[in-house]
Amino acid sequence: MWKNLKNQLWEWRGIFIAVPTVAALTIALRSVGGLQLLEWAALDLFFRWRPPEPTETRIVLVAIEESDIRKTGDWPISDLILAQLLQKIKQQKPRAIGLDLYRDLPVEPGTEKLGNLFESTENLIGIQKLVGDAYGESVAPSPKLKELGQIGAADILIDKDGKVRRFLLSMKNSEGETVYSFAVRLALIYLQQEDISLELIDREKFKVGLGKTTFVPLRKNDGGYVDVDAGGFQILFNPRSHVCRGKIEHCDVFETVTMTEVLENRIAPNLFRDRIVLIGSTAASLKDRFFTAFSNSYLTAPAGVEIHADMTSQLVSAALENRPLLNVWPDGVEWGWIGLWSGIGAILGWKLLRFRWKAASILVVGGSAIAIAYLAFLSGWWIPIVAPLLALVGSAVAMVGYTAYIESEDRETVMNLLGQHVSPKIAQAVWSDRHQLLKEGQILGQQMTATVLFTDLKGFTRITERTDAEQLMFWLNDYMKAMSAIVLQHDGVVDKFIGDAIMAVFGVPIPSTRRDEIARDAIAAVSCAVAMGQKLRSLNQQWQSQGRPTVAMRVGISTGMVVAGSLGSRQRLNYTVLGDSVNVAARLESYDKSLLEGGICRILIGEETYRYIQGQFSAECIGTVPLKGREKPVKVYQVTEV
Numbered sequence: 001m002w003k004n005l006k007n008q009l010w011e012w013r014g015i016f017i018a019v020p021t022v023a024a025l026t027i028a029l030r031s032v033g034g035l036q037l038l039e040w041a042a043l044d045l046f047f048r049w050r051p052p053e054p055t056e057t058r059i060v061l062v063a064i065e066e067s068d069i070r071k072t073g074d075w076p077i078s079d080l081i082l083a084q085l086l087q088k089i090k091q092q093k094p095r096a097i098g099l100d101l102y103r104d105l106p107v108e109p110g111t112e113k114l115g116n117l118f119e120s121t122e123n124l125i126g127i128q129k130l131v132g133d134a135y136g137e138s139v140a141p142s143p144k145l146k147e148l149g150q151i152g153a154a155d156i157l158i159d160k161d162g163k164v165r166r167f168l169l170s171m172k173n174s175e176g177e178t179v180y181s182f183a184v185r186l187a188l189i190y191l192q193q194e195d196i197s198l199e200l201i202d203r204e205k206f207k208v209g210l211g212k213t214t215f216v217p218l219r220k221n222d223g224g225y226v227d228v229d230a231g232g233f234q235i236l237f238n239p240r241s242h243v244c245r246g247k248i249e250h251c252d253v254f255e256t257v258t259m260t261e262v263l264e265n266r267i268a269p270n271l272f273r274d275r276i277v278l279i280g281s282t283a284a285s286l287k288d289r290f291f292t293a294f295s296n297s298y299l300t301a302p303a304g305v306e307i308h309a310d311m312t313s314q315l316v317s318a319a320l321e322n323r324p325l326l327n328v329w330p331d332g333v334e335w336g337w338i339g340l341w342s343g344i345g346a347i348l349g350w351k352l353l354r355f356r357w358k359a360a361s362i363l364v365v366g367g368s369a370i371a372i373a374y375l376a377f378l379s380g381w382w383i384p385i386v387a388p389l390l391a392l393v394g395s396a397v398a399m400v401g402y403t404a405y406i407e408s409e410d411r412e413t414v415m416n417l418l419g420q421h422v423s424p425k426i427a428q429a430v431w432s433d434r435h436q437l438l439k440e441g442q443i444l445g446q447q448m449t450a451t452v453l454f455t456d457l458k459g460f461t462r463i464t465e466r467t468d469a470e471q472l473m474f475w476l477n478d479y480m481k482a483m484s485a486i487v488l489q490h491d492g493v494v495d496k497f498i499g500d501a502i503m504a505v506f507g508v509p510i511p512s513t514r515r516d517e518i519a520r521d522a523i524a525a526v527s528c529a530v531a532m533g534q535k536l537r538s539l540n541q542q543w544q545s546q547g548r549p550t551v552a553m554r555v556g557i558s559t560g561m562v563v564a565g566s567l568g569s570r571q572r573l574n575y576t577v578l579g580d581s582v583n584v585a586a587r588l589e590s591y592d593k594s595l596l597e598g599g600i601c602r603i604l605i606g607e608e609t610y611r612y613i614q615g616q617f618s619a620e621c622i623g624t625v626p627l628k629g630r631e632k633p634v635k636v637y638q639v640t641e642v
Helices: 002-011 013-031 036-049 066-072 079-090 111-120 143-148 182-192 259-263 304-321 331-351 355-378 386-418 424-432 460-466 469-489 515-546 580-590 607-613
Strands: 056-064 096-099 124-128 151-153 166-172 178-180 198-202 207-210 213-215 233-236 254-258 276-281 446-457 493-498 501-506 553-568 573-578 601-606 619-625 634-639
Touching (some): 013 386, 036 355, 036 386, 056 066, 056 259, 056 304, 066 259, 079 096, 079 259, 079 276, 096 182, 124 143, 124 182, 151 166, 151 178, 151 182, 178 182, 182 276, 254 259, 254 304, 276 304, 331 355, 355 386, 446 469, 446 515, 446 580, 469 515, 493 573, 501 580, 515 553, 515 601, 553 607, 580 601, 580 634, 601 607, 607 634
Parallel strands (some): 056 254, 096 124, 096 276, 124 151, 553 601
Antiparallel strands (some): 166 178, 166 233, 198 207, 207 213, 446 501, 446 553, 493 501, 553 573, 601 634, 619 634
């Protein structure tokens, strides 16, 4: 059991190296911000894929458009016009009024009237900008509204790519006082009638409850963020889907009327009743626009008042209906998630053999990862998707490279061991079964039934004494090349050359297990021997005409159990077979050399070989004879077809 486990672990060693390595590199790349923009882009894509949501009926926008500015003839609009607008809205008894206009300075005429209206409207919230940034300096609140404690922070957080994906619930001012955001102040006023307020749930984790939902502050590396400024109490922005059917992208999100329509009483008499009303500019000339996941140009980017409306809607909907917030996984879970896809990619790159299968599987599995991340997003979870895809592809590529390297080593091993000693057919069979045959650069030892063939030349010693060394080598090579080619033609393996002797094996290295397969190998060996004799006759005629020596040959063939595998060191490794059948074949070749007298090729076979070739070749029994080195006598047959 331990041995099998050890073998399995060794077989999977590439996976064990590639998976953690690729996962660690991906996590490292992600931790330095290399994937941040791509993760943001993926999140934006999920927002655009999300099905449209119903129009938010609890919020109404009073937009100050270009036509309103042209009609008043001035910007900012005077305190008098603003007071008239607020009075019209107040008459319809909204739950909360949000004034998304800076009023740190008076704009005569009508300043006194506006101040009196501020004092009499307890559900009115104004704005201030607490922190200066690249988009402008800090802006003080209306003195009157600050005195009344009716101010919210209108600071909008913008990511490095210029988009809004998070927002503030609260922050500290320069005096260290907590200031709630504009959206929080409006939501809390609206939720008072539902008897809902903020509750501190966990002081250590800064966990805050609001109705049916709970808020946890964003950390600097949450989701796709890397080292983001997480000052204040921030949460992820989860706006309603913006579906554009008209000239502006936000047309289906909030019911919107213009300032002029309100002032001229061209609205329904109860339009604002029991709702949150936000007043702000949407005029393009004022450049109060912010890019979100739904923005594809500056003209389609929502105005600041619409951003605040979306934030307010997110808070109210979460508190009343438990509309999902965007949550994130802890770092450890995200790392495990990336590691999982790294493992899947490595297995696909390793197990699938054809490249097109690998590529197709990566596409399918990658699509599955995207689908899982999207479904998680619909359920309120922002989980990594770019990093897992990178790990998936990276591990697959790593394993393809690793597999190619191992295959090149295996191919080199096979070629070094077998070289030119096997036919293309056997070489292909060996390569197809290389995973079962090869281990650690060697062909594994296997016990199998095979047929062994030995040949030797008669009188070779006398020829070496009479022939020039150079000519002798040319002559012997002609013989060896011809005989080797015949072995390969009969699907045999040339095991070795021993001087003028040849050892060949049939039925290796792919084991023959059925009787018909073993018989096929025995018949191939005898056919090979007959063909060798015929070829030698032709060579003798050629050599005689050239004045070269002529020879006769002896062949011994035996079928039985052998052990086949590679022997030697890594510097010199040979594929060979061992066993009693090898010894028997060698002894049959050298047995009673007088049997060759007057012939060109004498073929002796053992009883086991005869059983398999009976009826295929003419053979006669010589008798049961003792062979050198064996105690038990062997029944010997001579093939008479040469």
